Amino acid sequence: MPNLTHQLALPAFTTRNRVFMAPMTRMRAAQPDDVPTDLMREYYTQRAGAGLIVTEGTQISPEGKGYHATPGIHSEEQVAGWRRITDAVHGAGGRIALQLWHVGRITHPAVHGGEPGVSASALPFKGTTRIQGPDGNLMSVDAPTPRALAADELPRVVDDFRRATVNARAAGFDMVEIHGANGYLLQQFMSTSSNHREDQYGGNLDDRARFPLEVVDAVVDAWDPAHVGMRISPLIKARGLDDSDGLEMGLHIASALNRRELGYLHLAEPDWDGGPELDDDFRIKLREAFDGVIIAAGNYTPDKSARILRAGWADAIAFGRPFIANPDLPRRLADGSPFNELRAEVISGGDATGYTDYPALIG
Known part of the structure; x- marks a missing residue:
């Protein structure tokens, strides 16, 4: 049985193992141009032992940005910064995927020249969201009511994903x-709690x-199905969503991705952020809807990972x-060694503290 x-x-x-690194917003890109840094290169290279690293969410355009100091993939400088990171990860024997991100309404006018965010x-x-305060430190602020994207604007956003x-x-x-998860733009279109449109969308x-x-379809056209994955999060209750009917949409999207033969489906389970725990009935239905590679992420322990892999409901676990x-x-995980203690207060923003200074095992 797989483990x-x-x-x-x-x-x-082919990945070296089934321990994948989940995307996590760390807010350490160089400002003001959201360029990946040498510190970020060290961070990702330290974790190159993952079967696959999925990067932090990376905005496809200036409009897609929602938090202070998150990296982009829409300028030449950003591409060059990421190239230094991918070269280093590959040099360490790792594999790395870029997460394409548009936050939609989870943003603030402070990062958009006074303009509101956009949504369905x-x-x-x-x-x-979190922005830089007057004292230079991060501060949490309410995300205000967004502007609805007009139907004739959507091709522009699609093209931003293609170009990214x-x-x-x-x-x-x-x-x-x-x-397509965690309450950001694509899920804002999928969820009835955020999409009250009366047009074809x-x-x-x-x-x-x-x-x-x-x-x-645009992303696949810019590469191919094998090199494209998608993350979804049915039933999430975060960032203003109450995705109570999300299971139906999750299975609908999974079937559509299966027809397109995508490289993988990444399931972000809702229990990691205050939502309900997914039951096994949904896992069975998801496997029926998508017969390719499924990555599961959430509050996973070694025991839970073993159970889900053994049942065939996922093929890899993202931590x-x-x-x-x-x-x-x-x-x-392989040898049962103890874990370092997480310092939650330095997850977002800052310098190397709580970022690249966690010790690895010796020997």
């Missing part, structure tokens, strides 16, 4: 992952999925916070 130490054959390449609909919601994919290839990434399942799937504190996480 975390086994290799995994993705359509595009102009609905007020309870959600916050071209840039990711130039930057040397092994794959791209489309961020709102209403029933097909119409709410139309824009996200247009993005998928988030355990990878922050343990750059050699695959080794620790």
Whole structure:
């Protein structure tokens, strides 16, 4: 039976193990141009033992930015910065995918020259983002009501995803992952709690999925299906969403991705952020809907990982916070070594503290 130490054959390449690194916003890109740094290169290279690293969310355009000091993939300087990172990860024997990100309404006018964020609909919601305060430190602020994207604007956003994919290839990434989860723009179109549109992009399942799937098709066209994955998060209750009917949409999207033969489906389970725990019935249905590689992420322990892999409901497990504190996480999981303690107060922003200073095992 498969376990975390086994290799995994993705359509595009074979991974060294099934311990994947989940995307995590760390907010350490150089300002003011959101360029990846040498410190970020050290951070990712330290974790090159993962079967696959999925980077932090990386905005496809200035409009897609929602937090202070997150990296982009829309300028030549950003592409060059990421190239230094992918070269280093590959030199350490690792594989790395870029997560393509548009935050939609989870933003603030302070990062957009006074303009509001954009979304499926102009609905007020309870959600916050983090920006740089007057004292230079991070501060949490409410994300204000967004502007609804007009139907004739959507091709522009789709093209931003396409261009970001071209840039990711130039930057040397092994794959791209489309961020359709965690309450950001694509999920804002998928969810009935954030999409009240009355045009062809709102209403029933097909119409709410139309824009996200247009993005998928554009990204695939810019590369190929094998080098594209997508992350979804049915039932999430975060960033203003109450995705109570999200399971139906999750299975709908999974079936659509299966028809397109995507490289993988990445399931972000809702229990990591205050949502309910997914039951096994959904896992069975998801496997029926998508017969390719499934990556599962959430509050995973070694025991839970073994159970899900053994049942065949996922093919790899993505770990988030355990990878922050343990750059050699695959080794620790393989031999049962204890974990370093996470310093939660320095996850976001700052310097090397709580970023690249966690010790690896010796010997």
